[in-house]
Amino acid sequence: MEKNRQGAKASYVALAVFIAAWVMLPSAFRRFNREAFAEFQAPALQLLSKSRDLARYWELRSRSDEELISASRDLSRINAALELKLQSTDDIRRENARLREMLRYPSSSEYLTVVARVISRDTSSWWQRIIIRKGRNDGIRPGAPVVFGNHVIGRVSIVHQNVSEVDLITSPSFRCTAFLDGDVPPRIVHVGGMAGNSLSAPRAKITVIPNDYSPPAGEVTKVVTTGLGGVFPAGLIIGTIEGDVLPTPEARLKEATMVPSKVLDRIDEVSVLIPKYPTPGEILMSPTEFLKLEEFK
Amino acid sequence: MSVPSAPLNSWRVLVLAGIFLTGFVYVVLGLMYRQIFQSSDLVRDAENQSQRVVIRPPARGIIYDRNGQPLVENRVRWRVKADLMALQPEIRKEYLKLLSQSKQESYFDKPDYDKLQENARVNVLNRWLSKIWFVVDDNYQTNKARTNKVYPLRDNPERQVNMDSLRKHLRESRALKFILISDLAFPGSPASRTTEEGDRAIARFIEQFPSGGPITLESDMVRSYPNGSLAAHILGYVRDTDELPPNTEGSDDLSLASLQRLKYTGKKGAAGIEETMDPVLRGRSGWELWNKTSSGYNKELIRSSPAAQGTPVTLSLDINIQKAAEESLSNIRDSVGRPLPGAAVMMNVNTGEILAMASQPSFNPNRLADRVTNKYYDEVDANGGWLNRATQGLYAPGSTFKVITAIAGMRNHKVDWDDVLDCGPFYRVGNRNFPEHEPVGFGPVDVEKMLAISCNVWNYRVGLSVGPELLALEARRFGLDRPLLKNLNFTTNRPFTTEIPYPATRMVVPDPDYKSRIGGGAWNQGDTANTSIGQGFLLTTPLHMACFAASLSRGETRTTPTLFPYTGEKVVHEGTQPIGLNRQQLEAIRSGMYRCVEEGTAKSVKIPGLPYMAKTGTAEYFKTGVKAHLAWIIGYAPADRPVVAFAVLVEGQLDTSTWGGKTAGPVAQEMLKAWADIR
Amino acid sequence: MTHRGAWFLLLLATYPWLLGADLLSSSMATWGLSFFISGAVIVTPCRRLKRWQCVLFAASIGFLYEAMRPIPDGSVALVLVFLAIYVNSYRSLVRSASHVLYAAITINAVVTLTWVTIAHLQCAPASSVDTFTFLYLATLQVSLSAILAALLISPISTAQNWVMDAIGLPVADITA
Incomplete structure (x- = not known):
């Protein structure tokens, strides 16, 4: 037992050294590590999803x-x-x-569409994402918009070999531009996820609403994509405004809460729209570019 | 698993347990704290003593032209900022690189460390800027061709870091974020030429530029002038203010003033209509009464009254005529190709509504919406751009005054409409020859012909026979020296607010009294001759001459100009009276001005299908000691049933290459064409 | 048998539990809570594995959780490794079944609190979660983790012990 405790001190020292090394390690290594563990899990996830499909098949057979x-x-x-x-x-x-x-x-319509099944949903107050059963092998690229019909679901954030992670609209890391119903001529607003409290439905936040905007009375105010950012095609429905459009503390602008247009936990299949040509943002973020990822971390 | 119990007094166990316990206690206490805050009346009572009023500025009202086109609106401004603190490691790295480079280059010289530091900072910021432009730049064709290895390097200096602003930032506001791009979507900025391009720039940045880095996009609301410098002198601009418009609704029983206030900066009109109509445009502030927490956060809204946007203001201006006026005015060049200062006014002859009022050079109120930078202020100042030449510019009316000389002659029975005077190449007054502008003279000339060809000698003769007092009386009857001060009935701190921003008050219609008052000595015949052709001491504004043309078209003496559209009420032209000529006399003047366009001095700017009346003028003046010309044209259209009157003035500079019909005429022509298009 | 690969076999045996927890999170996605058991699963192995094996096992469990979630690299793994070393060094803390239960609850809760805090700090500027809300959310998440650990430690521990017996690892020699 004494020996065990003696060794423990050395272990803590080793751990401290390791933590220090971990912090200083190149991001490529950490990325590799993360990727390795993700790939380790991917087959199990796929198997799971396929077995669920199989179950569904047999259910239909009956x-x-x-x-x-x-x-x-x-x-x-x-x-x-x-x-x-x-x-x-x-x-x-x-x-x-x-x-x-x-x-x-x-x-603007130069997209390849890849249909993908949803493997699992992972939501918390700090991230909102789904994992889909298509990956690099299927041509999925990070940043590609994910839609269901004419509704925006989210954006691909990380791509693995055969699965991809998709940030939902309500995820705090999600952002896009939108036009609001009843704004003539339409002016750009900013949509960003804000997750929300656990046990309550997740929401997104619309900011930078011009302070002379007021939503059309007695109607549900739709929020649609602008199609100007080079990522989302124009006219897709992102969601609807919930509650009032209120001035920000500085009162120069207004903001509102948005309910995503699709109940995200009901979706089994989504389409990924892959732009034919890489967008500048994609080139900027690609690891082969001389730009390093950690500049954005 | 029965084992002897371990000695739990081991300090390590206690420490670990302590850490875990602290974590839980933190969470639990936090929750309890919250519960207590929400339910305990005791705490609420204590909180009541610390209330705060938040006063929020309203959105300013929009200004429209007569057809409902927005001339001034509110716009979201997007600016890209860099967090210099977060960039510090990158800057440090760059600095070390530059340092080792400089040491390699010259081993013995001591490097300039400050300079290197600055260069490192600029290099890093420029690198980020080029990344931003790479994403934002909307050039689809190049995007297609872009490969991973192609990286656009910008040689556009406007897209690089401004050294001056960086130095200023480091000196004055080091703790704040540095503004890399001050207005990403501003039409005309390096980012975008049109509104749509601007929108695209924002959208591309938001959707494509990686978030979470040292570069952020921030937005606020600014006053926007979508047409840039169009009608800038009339519209004016806004300025930051701490004096927000009042709102006392629902706060009767509260002494809001006695509570701690949190006010945000608002905007107030600082010039033009923005200033004169400020009480209407500024709207009503909103206020909110909050309970605040002990740490100073707003906790609970007790009562509030929302901010209300200012009432929109509609002007009598017509954006198309205004554009035509400004464009044609800015196209006028002197013999060396320099743009010439000038002014143009067009108004409705019956209602006095100003349809267009332009002044060149001008300024861009968009650049003043935030804070007047000294540099831009000086730039505009050096050009003389602040002066509204249409209302404030004082000029000798030149030959356009000959209409008044003719009216004075006929009303005082010194000449009649059919009298023919013999006009030689010059006229001798005292011991000086006053020349004709035609070397051989015009021979027999009547009123009609005089106005068509602008004969000087006719005017010398008539003017001298009328005499300076009666000539001045006639000019004053038309209000040439009367300030156009129509008061707007606002209760403001200022003594009065005039409807036309910045009216001139120091016009001069000279008489012997005036000359001796200014210490010019005794009035002589030469002064009378000069006055009769609109030169000498005479000073008036283009707006006055437009009003004169409008009055003339109606056969009256005065027209009250207005910047607001006709509401259907009876129009009162203050102090107006019948012109006092008989039918033939009036007809002689009108057909003289008609012939001026058809065959006279303005024939180069004839408009097929739109006959109109005009009188040109070319006045001599001395600009910094050099003789130069003022080019004038006034008139009204159409000839049969007048609707609009106009006046155009162009200030020649340094030489005498400007002439009334030739230089000022095209501006009038363009304005009339624009008016005819929308008629 | 030298049991060099014991940690990996254990990892394979433990992974279905983690997958199960993920599935539970997925089907309960409307709750917006993460069903976290990665802390609980390291307790039993720490009683019998060698220290270096414990470290590898704990690190792998941690990295598996992080791999598909937007939390900073290493935040879960390093905390788990630290706790694994600690538990491995003071095996007397987990000498009986009830001690294992307490340890599982504590470790699971502590690790949860860690990643919740780190995730919050990371996305604080973007999300509208203020400090009070965070405390509420953290309490929810930590309580859920504690309850999960309490419920599942017994079957997990049984399964893991069975695997270790099958490999032929010596029974825990815990002598306080």
């Missing part, structure tokens, strides 16, 4: 033929309606492309 027939009938109806819509969308898209060509306006 459905009666009657149910399946009615489901397929419903689907074909929806299909027909959508096909019709698609037709007009195609026309509009062509028209849009032509107009852009005429104006020499940069095309």
Whole structure:
């Protein structure tokens, strides 16, 4: 026992030395370490997600033929309606492309879409994120917007080999620009996550609202993406304003609380919009660039 | 697992237990503290003694032109700041690099450490700036071509760190963040040319620039002049103030003044309409009565009254005519290609509404919205940009005055509308020859022809026969020396607030009395001759001449100008009376001014399809000892049923290459075209 | 058998528990709480493993938790290693089942308090969580961790002991 305690002193010294070394280690090493442990966990997470899919499959297998027939009938109806819509969308898209060509306006719709299943959700008062089952192998890049239909879910923050972490709108590290309903001409506001108290629904915060803005009376005020930042396409719904638009302490501007448009814990599948060309921000943050990450830490 | 119990008095165990315990006690006590604060009446009573009033400035009202186009609005300003404290390690590293470099270069010289320190700081900040521009710069084509290795190096000095402001920052506000980009989205700034580009710059920064670093984006609300320097002299600018507009609503039983106050800085009008209409535009402050915690935080809102935005003000200006006036005025160059100072006014002849009032050179109120930097102030001052030449500039009216000489001649029966005078190449007054501007003279000239060709000799003769007193009386009847001081009925600290910002008060219509008053000696015939062609001691403003043209078009003597749109009430032109000419006499003057455009001195600025009346003028004056010309044109349009009157003045500099019709005419032409377009 | 790989086998045996906790967090995402048991799982191994193995085990457990969460590198791992060394050196603190229970609760709570504080400090400028709210949130999170540790330490400990028995590690020699 004495020996054990003697050794303990040495261990503490060793630990102290290690902590010192850890602080001074190059960030690349720490990044590698983190990445290694993430990759260690990834197969288990994937297995989990796939087994859940399998369970769902067997659950569906157990459905009666009657149910399946009615489901397929419903689907074909929806299909027909959508096909019709698609037709007009195609026309509009062509028209849009032509107009852009005429104006020499940069095309903003150059995204590749990757659909990904949600493996797990990890929310706390300090971070709000989901893990999705697509990663570097599928072409996911950090910073890419994550959407569900025309609703913004969040942004890819860290990409691993086969899984990626997505920061939700409500995560404090999330930020984007938006336009508010009823603001004519629209002016840019700032949206940032603020997580929220545990046991209460997470929220985002809208800041830098011009102080002469007032939301349209008696309506739910929608918050939509601007499409100007080169990350999110324009016109996606981010959320709705909750409560009043109130002046900030300095009273030069106003701010409001935003409820995300999608109940985030119900989502099983999301789409990642990967820009065709890397954005300047992405180039700036890429580790191969001479810019080092720790400058931002 | 039955084992003998360990001696728990070991100090290490106690220390560890202590650490754990402290952690828990901290959490539990924190919670209890909160509970107590929320529920205990005792504590609340104690808190009541420390209340605080927070006074919040309101948003200023918006200023519109007559068609509802915003001339002044409120805008969010986004500025990029750098935390120099957080950058310190990076700066240190750069400093050491520079130091070793300088030692390698010259081994024996002692390096200038301060200089190196400064260079290190600038290098680091510039590096960050280039990263910012890399993200913000909206050039899609180059983005496509950008690879990881291409890094844009900016040689645009406006996009680099300003050494002066950095030095100033380090001297005066070292503890604060350094402003790297003072206005990211300001149209016309290095970041962006248009509002949309500005929006894009902000959005790109927010969505793409990595957050959490030493570079932050901060925002506040500023007064914005979306058209830059357009109508700057009329609109004015704002300045920081601690005197916020009052609000006593709901605070009757409270002596807000006796409580501890927390006030934020507001804005007040410092010039132009911003100043004269300040009581309307400033709105009402909001106030909030808070309980504060012992540590000084606001804890609970007891009562409040919200801030109310100032009432919008609509001006009579028309943004299109104003733009036409300013653009054409700024295009006027002298023989060397320098822009010339000048002024232009256009008004509605019936209502006196000013549709456009321009003065060049001008200033950009956007650059004054925050704090007038001495540099910009001096820059504008050196150009003479602060002066509103349309209302404050005092000039000899030159040949445009000949209309008044003609009216004086006819009203005093010295000449009639059909009298023809023989006009040679000069006219001898006393022992001096007063020249015609045409070397061979004009021969027989009547009123109509005189106005078309602007004959000098006709005016010498008529002026001398009328005499200086009656000539001055006539000029005064048209109010040429009367200040245009229409009072706005605001109860402010100032004795009166005039509707037209900064009206001139020292116009001169000379008579023998005046000359002896200023110590100029006895009045002589030469003075009368000079006055009759609008030179000599005569001084008036372009706005006065525009009013004169408006009055003339209605056959009256006075027009009260206004900057606010016609409300439908009866228009009262203060002190106006019928012009006092018979139909033929008035017709002679009108057709003279009509011929001036059709075939006379203003024929170069004829507008097809829009016949109008005009009288040009070219007055001589001495600018720092050198003879130069003032170019004038006044008139009204359209010829058959007058609606608008105008006056344009251009100050020639250093030479006599400016002429009334040739130089000032195009400005009038552009204004009339703009007016015709929107008619 | 030299048991050099014992810590790794234990890690593999413990990982399903951690995964289970993550899954619980995921399905209870609306609560906004993290189901944290990484502190509790190091107690039993510390009774029987050699010190260097304890250190490796604790560090791995810590890094696994951090790997997919935006908390500063090493904050959980280093605290766990420190506690592992301490418990390993004073095995008498965990001499009986009830002592193990207390230790698990304490360690889990302390580690939770640590990462909660660090996460708060890291995102304080961005989030609107003030100090009082933080105390409330921290209390919630710490209590949850303590309860989880109390509930789960017995099955976790049984499973880990079973693995160590299977490997053939000597039974803990705890003599105060």
